Amino acid sequence: MSEKQPAMLxxxxxxxxxxxxxxxxxxLGLLVLFVTFGLYAFGIVDPYxxxxxxxxxxxxxxxxxxxxxxxxxxxxxxxxxKYGDFxxxxxxxxxxxxxxxxxxxxxxxxxxxxxxxxxxxxxxxxIILSAAASGILAVGH
Amino acid sequence: xxxxxxxxxxxxxxxxxLTLMASPAFAxxxxxxxxxxxxxFWPLVLLIVTFIMGILAVLGGVGGGVLxxxxxxxxxxxxxxxxxxxxxxxALCGALAAGPGLLKMNLxxxxxxxxxxxxxxxxxxxxxxxxxxxxxNVIQIxxxxxxxxxxxxxxxxxxxxxPDVPQADRLSSALRIxxxxxxxxxxxxxxxxxxxxxxxxxLFIIIGLMAGMFGLGAGWANVPALNxxxxxxLKISVATSKFLLSITxxxxxxxxMNKGCVIPMMVVPSLVGIMLGSFVGVRLLKIAKPTFxxxxxxxxxxxxxxxxxxxxxxF
Numbered sequence: 201m202s203e204k205q206p207a208m209l210x211x212x213x214x215x216x217x218x219x220x221x222x223x224x225x226x227x228l229g230l231l232v233l234f235v236t237f238g239l240y241a242f243g244i245v246d247p248y249x250x251x252x253x254x255x256x257x258x259x260x261x262x263x264x265x266x267x268x269x270x271x272x273x274x275x276x277x278x279x280x281x282k283y284g285d286f287x288x289x290x291x292x293x294x295x296x297x298x299x300x301x302x303x304x305x306x307x308x309x310x311x312x313x314x315x316x317x318x319x320x321x322x323x324x325x326x327i328i329l330s331a332a333a334s335g336i337l338a339v340g341h
Numbered sequence: 342x343x344x345x346x347x348x349x350x351x352x353x354x355x356x357x358x359l360t361l362m363a364s365p366a367f368a369x370x371x372x373x374x375x376x377x378x379x380x381x382f383w384p385l386v387l388l389i390v391t392f393i394m395g396i397l398a399v400l401g402g403v404g405g406g407v408l409x410x411x412x413x414x415x416x417x418x419x420x421x422x423x424x425x426x427x428x429x430x431x432a433l434c435g436a437l438a439a440g441p442g443l444l445k446m447n448l449x450x451x452x453x454x455x456x457x458x459x460x461x462x463x464x465x466x467x468x469x470x471x472x473x474x475x476x477x478n479v480i481q482i483x484x485x486x487x488x489x490x491x492x493x494x495x496x497x498x499x500x501x502x503x504p505d506v507p508q509a510d511r512l513s514s515a516l517r518i519x520x521x522x523x524x525x526x527x528x529x530x531x532x533x534x535x536x537x538x539x540x541x542x543x544l545f546i547i548i549g550l551m552a553g554m555f556g557l558g559a560g561w562a563n564v565p566a567l568n569x570x571x572x573x574x575l576k577i578s579v580a581t582s583k584f585l586l587s588i589t590x591x592x593x594x595x596x597x598m599n600k601g602c603v604i605p606m607m608v609v610p611s612l613v614g615i616m617l618g619s620f621v622g623v624r625l626l627k628i629a630k631p632t633f634x635x636x637x638x639x640x641x642x643x644x645x646x647x648x649x650x651x652x653x654x655x656f
Contacts, residue, residue: 237605
């Protein structure tokens with residue numbers, strides 16, 4: 201244990217900051233997801249794949265699903281937000297993206313505390329998660 | 342401990358669902374089976390089963406993801422690609438919901454999580470890419486073997502409330518991975534540090550790969566690695582593991598999402614079911630017999646693991 205910075209019972213400032221952003225992002229993401237799902241499931245916004253046809257697709261592998269439903273992978277859903285099924289991706293993306301924001305937000309606090317190693321680790325995590333989110337790491341069967 | 346009516350109701354519902362899941366319609370979950378029902382039938386069954394799963398996960402002390410993937414892929418008509426994508430989102434949302442509280446209480450340690458998460462999330466991306474590139478039957482067989490291995494781990498792994506760590510290793514000292522927490526039951530202040538950090542970090546390469554490949558979440562592996570190998574106290578290990586999933590599963594979830602493995606009609610009912618089930622499960626904790634529930638969870642997992650294995654082998 202470091203003598204310079206003894207461990208405290210309370211969470212560190214960067215940990216509290218991370219927790220706050222995570223909490224807000226989680227609640228917002230879930231709220232958006234449930235609202236958009238309501239719009240989709242109750243037929244308020246028309247879906248791209250009709251509800252009575254969805255069961256034809258979920259037993260296919262993802263490549264066949266994309267091919268038969270004529271859907272593009274990656275961030276193409278952004279161009280299909282007029283459809284009830286695709287607006288659900290906003291909430292999913294918020295939930296999957298909040299961690300990137302949390303990491304980016306704690307970097308200044310870590311640097312302020314002269315915690316350069318952890319600041320570098322946090323920046324690396326932002327880069328890795330952003331690479332995963334960007335869709336550049338494409339794979340196929 | 343006296344088991345009251347509520348718990349019996351839960352057990353009966355669970356047994357009913359198991360019987361239902363073992364029925365031919367479930368066991369041979371094919372496109373034909375789903376075509377025989379209205380579109381809402383499978384999402385509704387998914388909601389009910391994930392609700393029960395949420396209760397069992399809390400009472401059995403396991404994550405929702407580890408139950409979700411083998412059970413849903415084994416007994417529902419959904420393809421494994423979508424089940425893994427949904428499983429990761431289920432595990433991710435559970436971790437996101439628990440993370441802020443655990444961090445604020447200083448039970449989840451950000452200092453411990455950051456280096457571990459960097460390795461685990463990088464490897465989860467690689468695992469997800471491998472998992473999506475391999476043939477489905479290979480993944481199904483590997484999933485079955487992994488689930489059966491998890492059952493063995495759950496049966497044999499010991500836990501140490503506060504492991505004896507005589508001296509922190511050089512790496513954890515350099516990274517200042519240590520902490521203090523107050524044990525609520527005794528009021529004791531526990532000063533913790535970790536050891537065997539390089540070995541622990543190396544283990545998270547495998548844990549990350551498996552989490553991404555199978556979409557399982559990884560609490561079942563995180564806790565033993567943090568607690569038994571690296572010497573973090575059990576409470577810190579459980580809390581940090583839960584928080585870690587929010588990072589590891591985020592990275593893999595993006596790969597699955599960008600590949601197209603997210604169907605909202607599967608994701609939202611699963612999330613709602615697991616969350617409501619967890620909510621009820623927490624309230625049932627006071628009256629449940631944890632040992633019995635744990636045995637039941639291991640039994641269900643073993644059944645689902647064997648089913649995944651047989652499905653992969655084409656039986």
